[in-house]
Structure formats: structure tokens, C-alpha cells
Amino acid sequence: MPTSETWPQGAAVGIALPSATAPLRAGLSRAAPGNTAVWILIYAEMTEFALFFAVFLTARWFNPEVFAAGPAQLNTRAGALNTLVLLTSSFFMARAVAAMGQGRRRQCLKWLGLALGAAALYCGIKAWEYQGTGADGIDARTNLFFSLYYYLAFNHLLHVLIGACAVAWAAVNTALGSYSAEDHEGLESVASYWHMIDLVWIIIFPLLYVLR
Amino acid sequence: MTTQPSAIARLRHTWWLLMALTLVSGATAETLAPSAAVVVAICVTVAVKGSQVIDHLMGLRRAGTLARGLMQVYFLVVPGLIGAVVIATG
Numbered sequence: 351m352p353t354s355e356t357w358p359q360g361a362a363v364g365i366a367l368p369s370a371t372a373p374l375r376a377g378l379s380r381a382a383p384g385n386t387a388v389w390i391l392i393y394a395e396m397t398e399f400a401l402f403f404a405v406f407l408t409a410r411w412f413n414p415e416v417f418a419a420g421p422a423q424l425n426t427r428a429g430a431l432n433t434l435v436l437l438t439s440s441f442f443m444a445r446a447v448a449a450m451g452q453g454r455r456r457q458c459l460k461w462l463g464l465a466l467g468a469a470a471l472y473c474g475i476k477a478w479e480y481q482g483t484g485a486d487g488i489d490a491r492t493n494l495f496f497s498l499y500y501y502l503a504f505n506h507l508l509h510v511l512i513g514a515c516a517v518a519w520a521a522v523n524t525a526l527g528s529y530s531a532e533d534h535e536g537l538e539s540v541a542s543y544w545h546m547i548d549l550v551w552i553i554i555f556p557l558l559y560v561l562r
Numbered sequence: 563m564t565t566q567p568s569a570i571a572r573l574r575h576t577w578w579l580l581m582a583l584t585l586v587s588g589a590t591a592e593t594l595a596p597s598a599a600v601v602v603a604i605c606v607t608v609a610v611k612g613s614q615v616i617d618h619l620m621g622l623r624r625a626g627t628l629a630r631g632l633m634q635v636y637f638l639v640v641p642g643l644i645g646a647v648v649i650a651t652g
Contacts, residue, residue, distance in 0.1 A: 382625040414651035
């Protein structure tokens, strides 16, 4: 089977892209894991989060006292634990792709299962954190910091849930033998999306929990 | 992505580095009083962690310059802006 490197540009997403965009497509897809469509989605998602960060920083600029006091009222341990869990899940996904590259389907399934377990652990820690802040009488209407905290953190949680569904889908396809050592672009696309979720959290953790 | 034993070892080293950076930056923020130096250290750590994930876990180290460059620039600009605003409003 041809891979993304041997197919004509644009074939991976089933559309004929105009030749004027050839340099852009070459830059996006040359040896990048996954297909062009998932990379457009990744850049769109990262732009969306960049706008959220810009809103957060603008709000902080005009309300420095509220934003300096906010992180001390959050469960920093929960945030740090979730950082470790997400980074580890990214490692599991990279190992899953590497295993499939060697044609080791069972190994790949094992790593995908571990990544799903890490995603479930992330959600559990998040529930524990929200329960704690709720018990402390903190909600999205407490002040502007907590409005943005809940918006950013919950938005990221939704992305984790969507990503976990994609990982589960990749696991099913792996179990069904849809991927091979030569052709596993779908698995690479899911892994790239999952790494994007991890990358966004690397910024969210210090922004919400650490920097005062 | 290559699947040589050295590639697996590199993934392990990257994971250990990411764990260490997260724990050290978390401990630094918890134990030291907020200052411009601490903010800069945390933002540099964010940029390094992002770069490690992009290059080694995502596997963009050998990708096209645009694909990798956009991600790397993101992890220079965003932590830089965050650090500048936090220091200015601190």
C-alpha cells in the first residue's frame, strides 16, 4: 500500500488541491505523521486555544489582583498530576505508532490501551479537582479568573474526551487488522491529534495553576 | 517514524526529561516566592517541553520545515507572551 509519502499530494484526504497551494502542502505533509486533513485540524485547534490564551492574558492585564490570587485557590496537585498523566499518555501513543511501524499489532494494542487508561485517569483527576473547587464554594461566577479557568479547563477536557474516542477507534481498527507496518496513516493521525491535546495542556497548566 | 531500538530509547529519554521538567518546575513554583526569574524559568520550561513533544513524540523532527516550524514558533511566541504579561502585571 502506498503511504502518505508516495501518494500524490491531497490524495490522502480524497480531494484534488489546486497547484497554487503545492508549496504549503509540501511543507505540511513531507514526512509529517498522519494525513493533511488532521494537520489542518491540529493547526485550527491550536489557533483556537491561542485565542483563548490571548483572552486570558488580556483579562489578566486589566485585573492583575484577581488573576494573581486565583491560582492559589486551585488544586495545583491535580493540575501537576494531570500534566504527568497526559505527557505519559503521549509517550504511550508514540510507542503505539512505533510498535505498528514494526508490524507488532498486539504491542500496538497494548500501548493504545494504556493511552486510553491514562485518558480515563485524567478525567478522574479532573472530576476530583472540580469536586474540590465546588466544595470550596468556587464556581464559574466567582470572578473573572474562575470563569476563564472553567472555560479553558472544561474546553480542554472536551478535547480529551474527543481524543479518547479517536484513540478507541484506532484501537478497534488495529484489532481488526486495518493497519500494517507499511500503512498506518490513520493511527499516525490519531496520535498527532492526541499529542496536540498534550501540547495545549503544557501551556494551560502553568497559565492557570502556577504563574501568580 | 523509525522503529529502531535507538528510536525507542529516544522516546524513553524524552519521557523521563518531560517528567523531570514538570516536577522541577512545579516544585520551583511551589517553594520559591513569585519573581520575574521564576516566571522566566517556568516559561522556558514550557518552551522546552513543547519542543520535546513536537520533535520526538509527535515525530516532527524530520518533517517539512513549515510543519515543524509553525509548531516550534507557537511554543516560542505563546510562552513568551505569557511570561511578558505575567511579569508586567506581577
